[in-house]
Amino acid sequence: MTGLWVLxxxxxxxxxxxxxxxxxxxxxxDAKPARELPAPVAAVLDPASAVTLVQISTTFCAPCRHAKAxxxxxAERTDGLHHVxxxxxxxxxxxxxxxxxxxxxTIALTPDGRELLRVGGVPKGPELLDALxxxxxxxxx
Numbered sequence: 592m593t594g595l596w597v598l599x600x601x602x603x604x605x606x607x608x609x610x611x612x613x614x615x616x617x618x619x620x621d622a623k624p625a626r627e628l629p630a631p632v633a634a635v636l637d638p639a640s641a642v643t644l645v646q647i648s649t650t651f652c653a654p655c656r657h658a659k660a661x662x663x664x665x666a667e668r669t670d671g672l673h674h675v676x677x678x679x680x681x682x683x684x685x686x687x688x689x690x691x692x693x694x695x696x697t698i699a700l701t702p703d704g705r706e707l708l709r710v711g712g713v714p715k716g717p718e719l720l721d722a723l724x725x726x727x728x729x730x731x732x
Contacts, residue, residue, distance in 0.1 A: 616712035638702045641671035647696045650680040658695040671727040
């Protein structure tokens with residue numbers, strides 16, 4: 592009988608952790624404190640766009656392909672928005688200096704390198720666009 596209770600408790604704990612992880616995936620979060628950008632990130636910023644979405648990816652990351660499928664079309668159809676994917680497989684120091692603990696992580700940056708927000712996991716397009724809208728309209732108007 593004890594084994595049954597252990598099994599039930601394990602299943603309940605696993606469901607709770609799974610639900611928490613699912614709820615956090617793709618959620619837009621506030622920016623991290625200001626820091627100097629690593630050179631590979633600074634090099635991909637688009638000075639002509641109000642916001643550059645820098646997607647931090649790795650070679651064997653399956654969710655990274657899904658994130659790119661969300662972000663690339665979003666950037667194509669939104670004025671002032673640019674998307675770039677940065678593979679950090681061979682440059683883990685870039686991810687470390689940005690405090691990136693999982694891939695994909697998408698960081699929204701201004702042309703001068705100021706972080707606006709970040710998303711861990713596959714972003715939800717409409718939610719991300721709503722969060723970026725004030726930054727996009729302020730630059731284009």
